[in-house]
Amino acid sequence: MISNDMVLGVFLLIQTGFGALGNSFLLGLYAITFFTGPRLKPIDLLFSHLALVNDLVLLSKGVTQTMAALGLNNFMDDVGCKLVFYLHRVARGLSLCSTCLLCGFQATTLSSRSSRWAELKDRAPKCITPLCIGCWTFHLLTNYFILLYIKSPRKNENTTERNCLIYCSATIDVSFNAALYILLISLPDVFCIGIMVVTSGYMVLVLYKHHQRVQYIHGNNLTLSSSPESRATQTILLLVSMFVSLYSLNSILTLHLELGKMTSQLVHMSAFLAACFPACSPFVLIVSNSQVSKYALALWDRIKLPGFTIV
Incomplete structure (x- = not known):
């Protein structure tokens, strides 16, 4: 009889494989286009950064979690546990940061040039690279504690209380204030989620007003998604709604794990x-972002063989 862990392991394997494939495709497409194709738009740099960090999220934790769910035990040493959890935590924070930057950048792009944000709108494309570097620096530094507390389950410690994470352990001093720790590491996430919600609401309002204005001038012939900016905004809003919903569900489950009984099935579900x-965001971008199709077609025109056509 197949156990629940085995079933979850198969789902994790499929999720990791397809997600890594989608993100790698996007990352490769943007990289090749950057060097050989048309000039990338500033927002495409953020999309490529999101694809990179999402790939790191999947590969850092998905592979090891799948191996654990399929029944492999004690396959990582102390250094491996530290690196896997550190890289996953950094990449997860960068994924949140990238989505937040996407919201802020697109909200700035949609703002009117006659508003007080006009100067920020002109400077926004130049700030993308420094902001991405700042996000990397912040998360690399603030997650250093993982290198101190994550251990291999085979390593014995007498003065700590061990919290089992299936294939690794978190060794935490008994005098450590867990509630304060959770609050401190959650503050950046809550801040970014708040920015995403506010900027998303602003974008919805701008799109609605634009739609009303266009319908008044041109009648009902034009749709809300008639402009590239509108399509890009709708893609970002879809990504944000996915992120916030999944993040909220995972946070609730993680809190339950911290406060209740931790089982292997719940850890794998988390x-x-x-x-x-x-895993899902690259396919959202591929399907809904017309710019990705444009880059793919431009790349195909450059590499297709003479006399070879698609029917």
């Missing part, structure tokens, strides 16, 4: 939920 956004 990992599955945490990887849903990184």
